[in-house]
Amino acid sequence: MIEIVAGAALAxxxxxxxxxxxxxxxxxxGAMDPMALAAGNILLGNEEGAAAIEIPVFPFTVRFTEPTRFxxxxxxxxxxxxxxxxPPWFACRAQAGQSLTLSVPGPSAWRATRAYLCVAGGIDVPVVLGSRSTQMRGAFGGHEGRPLQTGDLVPTHAAxxxxxxVGLVPPVFDLPLDVDGVPAVRVLPAAEYDAFTPQAQASLWSCAWKITPQSDRYGFRLAGDELKPRVPLELRSHGIVPGVIQVPHGGQPIIQMRDAQPSGGYPKIGVVIEADLWRLGQAPPGSRIRFAPCTWDEALDAAAxxxxxxxxxxxxxxxxHRAGEGGR
Amino acid sequence: MSVDPAFVAQLSTWLAATDIAVLELRGPDGTLRLVQAGSVVRSEAVSPVEDIAAAEAEVVAAPGVGVFLDRHPLRLEPAAAPGSQHAAGEPLGFLRTGPILQAVSAPCDCIVEGVLAAHGATVGFGTPLVAIVPIDTGETP
Amino acid sequence: MTGAPHLSLLGTTGLLFEAPGDTTLETQRRIWALARETERWASVREAVPGMNNLMLVFADPPRQLQAFKDRLLATWTAVEPLPYSGRCVDLPVSYGGEGGPHMADVVAHTGLSIDDIVALHAEPTYTVYALGSHPGYCYLGGMDARIATPRRKVPVLKIPGGAVSIGGSQTGVSASAGPSGWNTIGTTDMTFFDVSRTPPALLQPGDSIRFRPMRVLR
Structure with a gap:
C-alpha cells in the first residue's frame, strides 16, 4: 500500500x-498525459493502462508500506x-517504510505540470464501470470516488x-511539436467552424493562446483573440469528447479536457486530435499554445x-525485463 | 613531468581515433593525463598533490554500450560535476540506447573528481565515465 | 423532413451525425435505430445519441473516412424508427423561489408570467431522448417552444442535484451538483444515478417524465 503523507491536493x-x-x-x-502513464507502466512491466496516481500540485509525499517498484x-x-x-522516468525500488517526495518542478527541458506515480502491478482500486479512473462528478471510481487526502492508504497490486x-527518454524529445517557438497541438475543424467569421477562423490558427489559471482537468480556458460566429448559434445537445474547442458567447475558447461532461451545446470551432491531448494535458497555466491545422491523414499518422x-x-x-529475470 | 612533446602529439592523434576518453601517463615526478572531449584531445599535467587524490580515485565505468548523457534529458544541468557530492546509488550520468536510459550510478557515497566522457559520446562497455573519490566514512581499512 | 444530415469530425476521437429538420420524437427514434446498427461496427466503440444527433466514438478511426461516411448515410436512409415506449416517472417539482433562481430570467426572456411558465412546463409528457452531461442526466424532448430561453452567458459554477432547468429549447433535471449554463426554474428530489445499482441510471432513452407542480413560489 501507499500512504499519502502530505500534499495530496487534487491528486x-x-x-x-x-x-x-x-x-x-x-x-x-483518465490521465491528462496518457503517454506518461503508459510509459511508466511499460517501465514496470505493467499493462499500459494500469492505474497510477496523477499529481498536479507539489510538493507531494508518500510512504511505501511494503517493498515497491515504482x-x-x-x-x-x-x-x-x-x-x-x-531519476524521473525510471523504474526504481523502494524498501518498506521509505518515503518518496516529489517537489515543485524547477527549470526543465520540458515545461510540464503533472507527474504520475506508477507502481508495479498498478494501483489496485476497484474497477467501476470498466475503469479505475476517478469520476469526479459521479463521485465514484478511483480512491473512494474523490481526490486523495493525507492519511489515505492506497492499495497496490503485486508491487x-x-x-x-531502466528509464525512458520522455516522448516529447522524440515527438516534438511547436510553431514559432510556441508549443503546438494539431486541430481538425469541427461542425461549426464554417459558422465563424473569416477573422475568427484566421485567429484560431494565428493566435498564441494563453492558458489561463482557470484551467484544470475539466477544461482549459484560453485567452486571446475574440472568436465570433457570423450569427449567434444555439445548438441541440450532442456528445462531445476531450479536445473539443468550444466557444461560449463570450468569444474566448474553452478546450474540454478529461473530466469534461460528455455532451454539450456550445459552438465547436475545432477539436484537438487525440494524438496531441497528452501534450495539451501537460501545458502549464500561464503558458501559451498554438493550434496547428492538420489533415485527417496527418492526424492518423500522428496517432500511429x-x-x-x-x-x-x-x-x-x-x-x-527478460534479461533482468534471467531469461524467463 | 617532462615528456617529449612530439610523443604527446603522437599519443593525442592515436587517442582521437579511439573511443577512449582518458589516458594517464605516470612518471616518477608526476602524471600527464590526456582527456578526449569531443574531437579535441587536451593534455593536463596532474600536480603531485592532485596525483595523490587520483591515486585514491575510482573510475565509474560504462555498464553497457550506449550514448553517454551527462544529464537526464529533462535536466538543464549535468548530474555530476567536479566537486559535487553524491550518495551511493544516485545517478552521475546516463547511457541512452534508443528510448531506453540506464543510470550510471554512484557505487558509494562519493565526491566527483571529473566527468571523463563527453555528453553525447558513444561509449562501450567498461569505458571510464566518471572519476570519483569515495567519501571516508570513518571506517578504518 | 428536409435537408441532408450533417456530418462533422470530433478530432480523430469520433464523428458527429446531426439529423436535419426540427427536433422530433420520430427523428429521435431513427437516431436510436441508427445507434443500434452502428454500435456493432468494428470501427465504432460507442454510439451515443444526443438530441436528434448521434456521436460515434471510434474504436479505430477509419483511414477511408469517406467510405465510413457513405456507409453511415446509407444506414440512416435505411433504418426504421425504433418504437421504444418505456416507463413513465412522475417528478414532483417546486417551481421558483430559492430552488429556481433563474425563473426571473425566463420571465424576462419569454414575457410570460411564472404561472404561465409553470403550466407550459408541466403540461407535456417528456420523452427521454438521450442521457448525457453527467451520470444519469436525461435530455428530454417535447418542451413548449414558448418557454425556450437561451443558455446563460456565464455558466453557473454549481447548481444542486435535482435542479429543473431550461437551456435553449430543451429542459432537464440535473442528477448531481455541478456547473451548468442552463436556467434553473425549480427543484425536485429524485436519485437518477446510483453506481451500485444495475443499471446505474434510473431512466433510459424511450422512458418518459412528467413534472408535477407541488409548489409555485412567486
Whole structure:
C-alpha cells in the first residue's frame, strides 16, 4: 500500500479512462498525459493502462508500506527517496517504510505540470464501470470516488515484482511539436467552424493562446483573440469528447479536457486530435499554445507515431525485463 | 613531468581515433593525463598533490554500450560535476540506447573528481565515465 | 423532413451525425435505430445519441473516412424508427423561489408570467431522448417552444442535484451538483444515478417524465 503523507491536493487515481459508459452520461476521465502513464507502466512491466496516481500540485509525499517498484513520469519533480535523488522516468525500488517526495518542478527541458506515480502491478482500486479512473462528478471510481487526502492508504497490486532499473527518454524529445517557438497541438475543424467569421477562423490558427489559471482537468480556458460566429448559434445537445474547442458567447475558447461532461451545446470551432491531448494535458497555466491545422491523414499518422513510440519502448524495455529475470 | 612533446602529439592523434576518453601517463615526478572531449584531445599535467587524490580515485565505468548523457534529458544541468557530492546509488550520468536510459550510478557515497566522457559520446562497455573519490566514512581499512 | 444530415469530425476521437429538420420524437427514434446498427461496427466503440444527433466514438478511426461516411448515410436512409415506449416517472417539482433562481430570467426572456411558465412546463409528457452531461442526466424532448430561453452567458459554477432547468429549447433535471449554463426554474428530489445499482441510471432513452407542480413560489 501507499500512504499519502502530505500534499495530496487534487491528486487522483487515473488509468487511460472509462470507455463504454457515455450512454449513461458518464465522462471518460483518465490521465491528462496518457503517454506518461503508459510509459511508466511499460517501465514496470505493467499493462499500459494500469492505474497510477496523477499529481498536479507539489510538493507531494508518500510512504511505501511494503517493498515497491515504482516510476515517476510526467513533469520532472525531482523525485527523492528518503532524501536521495532518483531519476524521473525510471523504474526504481523502494524498501518498506521509505518515503518518496516529489517537489515543485524547477527549470526543465520540458515545461510540464503533472507527474504520475506508477507502481508495479498498478494501483489496485476497484474497477467501476470498466475503469479505475476517478469520476469526479459521479463521485465514484478511483480512491473512494474523490481526490486523495493525507492519511489515505492506497492499495497496490503485486508491487514488488522483479525488473531492471531502466528509464525512458520522455516522448516529447522524440515527438516534438511547436510553431514559432510556441508549443503546438494539431486541430481538425469541427461542425461549426464554417459558422465563424473569416477573422475568427484566421485567429484560431494565428493566435498564441494563453492558458489561463482557470484551467484544470475539466477544461482549459484560453485567452486571446475574440472568436465570433457570423450569427449567434444555439445548438441541440450532442456528445462531445476531450479536445473539443468550444466557444461560449463570450468569444474566448474553452478546450474540454478529461473530466469534461460528455455532451454539450456550445459552438465547436475545432477539436484537438487525440494524438496531441497528452501534450495539451501537460501545458502549464500561464503558458501559451498554438493550434496547428492538420489533415485527417496527418492526424492518423500522428496517432500511429505515438503507437510506434510506445511499441518501441515496450519492446526494448521488455528485452531488459527478460534479461533482468534471467531469461524467463 | 617532462615528456617529449612530439610523443604527446603522437599519443593525442592515436587517442582521437579511439573511443577512449582518458589516458594517464605516470612518471616518477608526476602524471600527464590526456582527456578526449569531443574531437579535441587536451593534455593536463596532474600536480603531485592532485596525483595523490587520483591515486585514491575510482573510475565509474560504462555498464553497457550506449550514448553517454551527462544529464537526464529533462535536466538543464549535468548530474555530476567536479566537486559535487553524491550518495551511493544516485545517478552521475546516463547511457541512452534508443528510448531506453540506464543510470550510471554512484557505487558509494562519493565526491566527483571529473566527468571523463563527453555528453553525447558513444561509449562501450567498461569505458571510464566518471572519476570519483569515495567519501571516508570513518571506517578504518 | 428536409435537408441532408450533417456530418462533422470530433478530432480523430469520433464523428458527429446531426439529423436535419426540427427536433422530433420520430427523428429521435431513427437516431436510436441508427445507434443500434452502428454500435456493432468494428470501427465504432460507442454510439451515443444526443438530441436528434448521434456521436460515434471510434474504436479505430477509419483511414477511408469517406467510405465510413457513405456507409453511415446509407444506414440512416435505411433504418426504421425504433418504437421504444418505456416507463413513465412522475417528478414532483417546486417551481421558483430559492430552488429556481433563474425563473426571473425566463420571465424576462419569454414575457410570460411564472404561472404561465409553470403550466407550459408541466403540461407535456417528456420523452427521454438521450442521457448525457453527467451520470444519469436525461435530455428530454417535447418542451413548449414558448418557454425556450437561451443558455446563460456565464455558466453557473454549481447548481444542486435535482435542479429543473431550461437551456435553449430543451429542459432537464440535473442528477448531481455541478456547473451548468442552463436556467434553473425549480427543484425536485429524485436519485437518477446510483453506481451500485444495475443499471446505474434510473431512466433510459424511450422512458418518459412528467413534472408535477407541488409548489409555485412567486
Amino acid at each position: 487522483t487515481v487515473q488509468d487511460l479512462g472509462r470507455v463504454g459508459a457515455l450512454n449513461l452520461g458518464v465522462g471518460v476521465a 516510476a515517476v513520469t510526467g513533469t520532472d519533480c525531482a523525485p527523492a527517496l528518503d532524501g536521495k535523488a532518483v 514488488d515484482r522483479a525488473g531492471p532499473d 507515431g505515438n503507437r510506434r513510440w510506445l511499441d518501441k519502448a515496450r519492446r526494448i524495455a521488455g528485452l531488459q
